[in-house]
Amino acid sequence: MPKLRNIIASKDREQTAQAQRRRGVAGASNPIGQSGPSRGEVPQDRIPEQDYSGRYNTQLKPDQERAYQQWAASNNRQRDVYDYDMRGAWQEMQSGSASPDERGHFTDRYKKPNHITFSAESQYHSRENPGGAWTQNPDGSSSYTPSDYVLRNHSAEELRKYFDRNERGNGLVLPGRIARGSKPRL
Numbered sequence: 001m002p003k004l005r006n007i008i009a010s011k012d013r014e015q016t017a018q019a020q021r022r023r024g025v026a027g028a029s030n031p032i033g034q035s036g037p038s039r040g041e042v043p044q045d046r047i048p049e050q051d052y053s054g055r056y057n058t059q060l061k062p063d064q065e066r067a068y069q070q071w072a073a074s075n076n077r078q079r080d081v082y083d084y085d086m087r088g089a090w091q092e093m094q095s096g097s098a099s100p101d102e103r104g105h106f107t108d109r110y111k112k113p114n115h116i117t118f119s120a121e122s123q124y125h126s127r128e129n130p131g132g133a134w135t136q137n138p139d140g141s142s143s144y145t146p147s148d149y150v151l152r153n154h155s156a157e158e159l160r161k162y163f164d165r166n167e168r169g170n171g172l173v174l175p176g177r178i179a180r181g182s183k184p185r186l
Contacts, residue, residue: 053081056112056124058088067094085110088123103166108134116154116162117144143171151175 060068068090072078080086089106092098100106108121113129115122125131132146144167146159154162156174163172 050114051082052112052114057081057085058091058110060087060091064091083112083115085112085124113149114153116150116159117146117167118150118153119144120147137171141169141171143173145173 065087068087071090072080072086077086084106088110089098089100092109093100093106098107108117108119108131109123111118111122111124111131113122113124113131117132117134118129119125119131119134121134122131130147130149132144132150135143135145137143144163146154150159159172159174163170
């Protein structure tokens, strides 16, 4: 298992570096480990993207951790710890009180503060890390209104792209306008 953790950690570090290079984070290294040209400093009101793989994780007993690691590997969930407390969701799933939806999506309860749709429904929502809000629409769909904290972490364009890919049929409410997600294909 240590070898698998090293591989996962290495992939997580590379994904973080790639995301930082896309965003122009100063000092983000290129794939061969050399410092590449920066597109400028991160604006002071923008929080640099952070890899939370090692933070905000439910602590499991050693036997539970082994079972979780096996489940995560067999279900391709190792990378989800970047922005989601998969251990907490797994533990709740083992008790029978939670299960993923048809998309494999769990509840917001275990979203970490760096998740693009981090919400007040997360157990990690706090005064320092306030989440956005989901509301139920009359047609049965949902709409997400990001908090100022989420908007400092993710641009409106990032949110729109995320909703087009992952939240088809749900709405995105941005300051001053509503950007509706794509309707599901029939």
